[in-house]
Amino acid sequence: DTAVSQTPKYLVTQMGNDKSIKCEQNLGHDTMYWYKQDSKKFLKIMFSYNNKELIINETVPNRFSPKSPDKAHLNLHINSLELGDSAVYFCASSQVPAGQGYEQYFGPGTRLTVT
Amino acid sequence: GENVEQHPSTLSVQEGDSAVIKCTYSDSASNYFPWYKQELGKRPQLIIDIRSNVGEKKDQRIAVTLNKTAKHFSLHITETQPEDSAVYFCAASWGNFNKFYFGSGTKLNVKP
Numbered sequence: 001d002t003a004v005s006q007t008p009k010y011l012v013t014q015m016g017n018d019k020s021i022k023c024e025q026n027l028g029h030d031t032m033y034w035y036k037q038d039s040k041k042f043l044k045i046m047f048s049y050n051n052k053e054l055i056i057n058e059t060v061p062n063r064f065s066p067k068s069p070d071k072a073h074l075n076l077h078i079n080s081l082e083l084g085d086s087a088v089y090f091c092a093s094s095q096v097p098a099g100q101g102y103e104q105y106f107g108p109g110t111r112l113t114v115t
Numbered sequence: 116g117e118n119v120e121q122h123p124s125t126l127s128v129q130e131g132d133s134a135v136i137k138c139t140y141s142d143s144a145s146n147y148f149p150w151y152k153q154e155l156g157k158r159p160q161l162i163i164d165i166r167s168n169v170g171e172k173k174d175q176r177i178a179v180t181l182n183k184t185a186k187h188f189s190l191h192i193t194e195t196q197p198e199d200s201a202v203y204f205c206a207a208s209w210g211n212f213n214k215f216y217f218g219s220g221t222k223l224n225v226k227p
Contacts, residue, residue, distance in 0.1 A: 031213060041202055043217040055212045094213050101147025101208030104215060106158040
């Protein structure tokens with residue numbers, strides 16, 4: 001009964017390859033997020049979708065493309081991988097009551113290593 | 116946009132002592148302030164949160180205080196235990212699709 005799940009947990013690939021990370025939540029939330037956590041542990045928002053609609057798009061290279069087939073799934077596709085893309089990528093989900101913040105539930109993370 | 120600063124970056128305490136981590140934020144519209152704990156190799160998990168209409172909230176050994184005028188909030192852990200060792204993140208949000216602005220994290224080390 002995992003709330004937010006991601007696959008794969010580890011991903012090792014070479015520069016120039018294309019890879020995808022998948023995320024699913026069974027909490028019934030409307031909003032999902034992708035975060036990047038670098039080696040210094042900074043948690044940086046990349047994208048957010050609300051009911052399949054892109055609502056947050058931070059300054060991220062266009063090699064990164066999120067896709068939300070339905071509100072329970074948010075995938076991240078990365079083209080032409082670079083060494084600097086090595087990081088842990090976390091998916092998260094939350095409800096978004098109007099005008100106020102709310103807890104975000106994080107997935108277990110995907111450790112991406114680009115060689 | 117919002118800017119959240121967190122101090123200290125590392126904190127080492129003896130088991131049983133108290134630990135305090137402080138954050139400041141810049142946007143007075145922020146109204147939700149969660150604290151997340153991230154153990155090594157694990158996901159961030161919420162440990163306590165506070166809303167802007169409350170000045171203090173406590174849950175067993177952890178408490179959070181909020182000073183809206185000064186735009187700062189703090190996490191207090193009393194009677195620390197080795198299992199409290201982790202990285203702690205503060206965040207601020209104001210309902211803009213629940214976008215979190217995270218602090219840079221504090222690595223807490225509790226020495227037995």
